[in-house]
Structure formats: structure tokens, C-alpha cells
Amino acid sequence: MPYAGLIERYREYLPVGRNTRIISLCEGSTPMVLAHNLGGAIHPKLEIWLKYEGLNPTGSFKDRGMTMAITKAVEEGFQAVMCASTGNTSASAAAYAARAGIKCVVLIPDGKIAFGKLSQAMIHGAKVIQVKGNFDEALTLVRRITETQPIALVNSINPFRIQGQKTGAFEIIDDFDGIAPDFQAMPVGNAGNITAYWKGYKEYREVGKVNSLPRMLGFQAAGSAPIVLGHPVEKPQTFATAIRIGNPASWASAEAARDESGGVIGMVTDHEIRRAYEMLAATEGIFCEPASASSIAGLVKLAQNGYFEEHKPRTGDRLRVVCILTGHGLKDPDSAIKSAEEPVTVEPKEEEILEAIGLLEAAGV
Ligand code: F0G
Numbered sequence: 001m002p003y004a005g006l007i008e009r010y011r012e013y014l015p016v017g018r019n020t021r022i023i024s025l026c027e028g029s030t031p032m033v034l035a036h037n038l039g040g041a042i043h044p045k046l047e048i049w050l051k052y053e054g055l056n057p058t059g060s061f062k063d064r065g066m067t068m069a070i071t072k073a074v075e076e077g078f079q080a081v082m083c084a085s086t087g088n089t090s091a092s093a094a095a096y097a098a099r100a101g102i103k104c105v106v107l108i109p110d111g112k113i114a115f116g117k118l119s120q121a122m123i124h125g126a127k128v129i130q131v132k133g134n135f136d137e138a139l140t141l142v143r144r145i146t147e148t149q150p151i152a153l154v155n156s157i158n159p160f161r162i163q164g165q166k167t168g169a170f171e172i173i174d175d176f177d178g179i180a181p182d183f184q185a186m187p188v189g190n191a192g193n194i195t196a197y198w199k200g201y202k203e204y205r206e207v208g209k210v211n212s213l214p215r216m217l218g219f220q221a222a223g224s225a226p227i228v229l230g231h232p233v234e235k236p237q238t239f240a241t242a243i244r245i246g247n248p249a250s251w252a253s254a255e256a257a258r259d260e261s262g263g264v265i266g267m268v269t270d271h272e273i274r275r276a277y278e279m280l281a282a283t284e285g286i287f288c289e290p291a292s293a294s295s296i297a298g299l300v301k302l303a304q305n306g307y308f309e310e311h312k313p314r315t316g317d318r319l320r321v322v323c324i325l326t327g328h329g330l331k332d333p334d335s336a337i338k339s340a341e342e343p344v345t346v347e348p349k350e351e352e353i354l355e356a357i358g359l360l361e362a363a364g365v
Pocket of ligand 1: 060062084085086087088089090156187188189190191192193194242243289291292326327
């Protein structure tokens with residue numbers, strides 16, 4: 001049978017019954033790509049693997065949580081779901097709700113979400129409401145409304161979202177034949193995903209699938225770094241709009257993941273994120289969205305600060321790091337176009353093209 005999505009793959013670890021109607025778009029089981037150009041360049045001691053979550057059906061890791069959240073919302077009889085979103089959650093909720101045949105309402109910060117994500121929520125038929133405020137304000141409203149209305153909340157404070165997203169950790173352990181990587185690096189926004197991965201690793205250890213656990217490395221954008229600063233940020237800023245969040249809902253569990261794993265939650269500037277974003281695309285052929293590149297930017301920073309010197313690899317002679325590339329670059333074409341060299345425009349003539357690519361003399365024209 002063709003692949004049927006992550007709930008089928010990890011059914012025994014998920015709260016679904018034999019008769020549960022599974023709402024799936026065949027998410028999960030994403031590629032793990034060895035960053036052979038970038039790894040050594042960041043630090044010779046590192047072996048960096050890229051978990052390409054942008055290849056999920058709606059282009060981000062949110063599909064892992066959404067297949068569970070929508071499956072359970074339908075099972076519980078809800079006819080509508082709602083979320084606040086910096087873009088990806090709304091795209092995913094809209095798609096899975098469409099597949100389930102239920103309504104979806106999304107609250108997004110006005111003008112602060114990437115265009116690809118907006119287009120997804122719209123084409124899947126969600127009711128898109130732009131709030132003249134930030135994500136944190138939108139989430140507060142969604143929490144309040146779903147408390148009294150017959151609408152299921154599908155943000156990551158919904159525990160089924162975390163259940164679905166924990167399967168990312170299972171896949172990593174399965175890919176490496178039961179050996180945990182030394183580190184896992186990822187962006188942190190509302191902090192649901194770091195919570196979910198940590199839960200997944202711990203559960204896999206409990207059932208004996210793995211003996212050791214990775215250190216969790218989470219990265220926030222410097223203008224939106226409440227966990228690093230130790231207080232909420234009222235007006236979060238960053239061009240990595242996916243993680244433009246000033247008061248993460250899963251703050252405490254993100255800190256627990258950091259502390260229990262002996263990891264770090266750090267911050268990276270927009271400049272550092274942009275460099276990492278460009279480097280990934282230019283040297284590995286991997287196009288992720290800016291927020292996702294903060295995991296690479298964070299590794300660069302830790303490497304420069306000598307962080308990896310004090311650690312010994314679990315296996316082999318290099319430290320194995322898995323970076324979660326949470327969203328596809330096509331989500332945010334504007335950021336790519338702003339980052340890269342502009343195309344040249346020429347007449348439809350061979351010599352003009354050869355000149356543009358610097359081959360005019362070589363061709364002897
Ligand atoms: N990377 C991307 C591409 C995201 O869209 C998000 C969150 C994160 C990282 C951070 O994950 O919130 O679990 O810590 N996006 C949410 C949204 C907030 O609404 O799409 P987190």
C-alpha cells in the first residue's frame with residue numbers, strides 16, 4: 001500500500017482508536033539530507049543533517065500536528081476549527097479542515113505573514129481574519145473565543161498537535177537506527193515544536209527504542225527572544241515572520257526541554273539568519289524559509305563561541321547534529337527575492353545572453 005501518513009506509521013504511539021477516521025495528506029517521513037558542504041564549514045567537528053520539513057504537504061512541519069488535531073476535532077464532533085498564526089499553522093489548518101469538510105477560521109497579524117502562506121489559507125477556503133496586532137494578541141483572542149464557542153482550537157496548546165509533532169523525533173531515531181544525534185537544532189517561536197520533539201525523544205526512550213537523548217538547541221530571533229531575555233517582548237520584530245512571537249504559549253516546556261537535555265536556547269540576529277538562509281540555498285541546494293534557517297545561524301554562532309569544543313561525539317569522530325528545517329522557502333518568495341541578486345533583462349539575442357553570463361569573449365563573437 002502507498003504511504004498513508006504519520007498517524008498510520010506511528011499509530012501505536014498516538015491517541016487514535018481502530019475506528020478513528022484519519023484525516024491525512026500523507027505528511028511526515030520527511031527527508032534527512034546530509035549537509036556535506038556546510039557541515040565542515042561551520043565546524044570541522046560537526047556532521048550536520050537537515051530534516052527537510054518543508055517537504056510536508058503544505059510545506060511546513062505544522063502538518064504533523066494538524067493531521068492529529070483535525071482528526072481528533074472531527075472525532076469529537078466539531079464542525080469548525082480556529083487558530084492564530086504567523087502563517088504556517090493557518091495554511092495547514094485550512095488544508096486539513098478542507099480535507100475533513102469542516103470550517104476553518106484563521107487569525108493572522110495584519111501584513112506580517114509571508115505571501116505563500118496567506119495564499120494557502122485563502123485557496124483552501126478558510127475564513128481569513130487579519131488582526132491589527134501581533135500573533136500573541138491574536139492567540140489570546142482565539143483562546144477566549146474557543147472557550148465559549150463550539151470551535152476547536154488547533155494551535156499547539158492543543159495537546160493533539162504536540163502528539164502529532166512528536167513523531168519528528170521518532171523519525172530521527174528510526175533514521176539513525178536507534179541512535180540519538182548528539183544535538184538537535186531548531187527555531188523557537190510559540191515553542192510547541194521544541195516541546196513536541198523533546199516529548200517524542202523521551203517517549204522513545206521509555207519504550208526502549210533509544211537509550212540516549214540529544215541536547216536540544218533552540219534559537220529565537222534577536223528581536224523576538226522572550227525566552228532568552230527572560231521576559232515577554234511586547235513588540236516582537238524580525239524578518240523571519242514565522243517566529244515573530246513575544247510571549248510563547250509553551251515557554252515553560254521549552255525551558256524544560258533545554259534544561260533536561262542539557263541544551264541551549266539562544267538568539268540570532270536577522271543578519272545572521274539571512275546569511276544562513278542564503279548559505280543553505282547556495283551551498284546545499286536547500287530552500288527553507290527564513291525562520292527555519294535560524295537553526296543553522298544558531299549553530300554558526302555556537303561554533304564561533306567554542307561551544308562544541310567541550311563535547312564528545314556519541315559515535316564516530318564527529319558530533320552529529322540534526323537541524324529541523326521547519327518550512328519551505330517557497331512560502332516566502334519575497335524574502336528570497338530581496339536576498340538574492342536581481343535577474344538581468346536582455347534582448348532575445350545570443351550575444352546579449354553570452355555577455356550576461358560572461359562568455360562573450362570565450363565564444364569568440
Ligand atoms: N518555523 C516555522 C517555519 C514556523 O512556522 C514556526 C511557527 C516555527 C518555526 C516555530 O515553531 O511555534 O512551535 O516554536 N509557526 C507558528 C504559525 C507560530 O503560526 O505558523 P514553534
